[in-house]
Amino acid sequence: MSDAETVISRRQFCTGACSATLLSLFAGCGSSSSSPSSSASAAVKLAVLSGTFTGSALNVTVTNSALATVGGAALVESNAGNFLLSRTSANAFSAVEAVCTHEGCEITGVDGAEYVCPCHGSRYDRNGHVLAGPAKASLRQYPSSFAGDVVTIPL
Numbered sequence: 001m002s003d004a005e006t007v008i009s010r011r012q013f014c015t016g017a018c019s020a021t022l023l024s025l026f027a028g029c030g031s032s033s034s035s036p037s038s039s040a041s042a043a044v045k046l047a048v049l050s051g052t053f054t055g056s057a058l059n060v061t062v063t064n065s066a067l068a069t070v071g072g073a074a075l076v077e078s079n080a081g082n083f084l085l086s087r088t089s090a091n092a093f094s095a096v097e098a099v100c101t102h103e104g105c106e107i108t109g110v111d112g113a114e115y116v117c118p119c120h121g122s123r124y125d126r127n128g129h130v131l132a133g134p135a136k137a138s139l140r141q142y143p144s145s146f147a148g149d150v151v152t153i154p155l
């Protein structure tokens with residue numbers, strides 16, 4: 001065997017070995033609990049709104065937003081934390097914490113009337129109750145009031 005043939009053989013060996021290693025790594029990732037599930041990929045991103053924290057309550061203006069109509073939902077970001085807010089009737093809203101109870105990912109997805117965690121696909125109803133795991137515990141729910149197109153969530 002010549003030196004040229006030996007070099008080619010080593011390259012071929014390394015290419016094959018690296019491919020096998022990468023394939024086994026990706027195969028391992030496919031079954032990992034940290035991979036996004038197909039349940040999560042069915043969701044779309046929630047609209048994002050900014051809330052104003054007054055020191056004791058979070059105020060969210062709903063005019064011309066995803067919350068302007070009944071059934072609408074949004075991720076509300078604020079310096080007091082992030083919340084999922086949905087409009088349940090003309091004058092009522094449901095507010096829950098946006099932190100998934102499984103491993104703490106922020107819930108950013110929605111699929112119809114269900115909130116969907118992007119990390120492992122846990123699903124919650126608009127009141128934060130678990131519809132599908134791996135999460136087992138409900139999202140923390142907060143009371144809210146509505147007046148003058150502003151939702152107020154006491155914190």
Ligand code: FES
Nearest residue numbers: 100102103117120
């Ligand atoms: S962090 Fe795992 S499902 Fe949300």
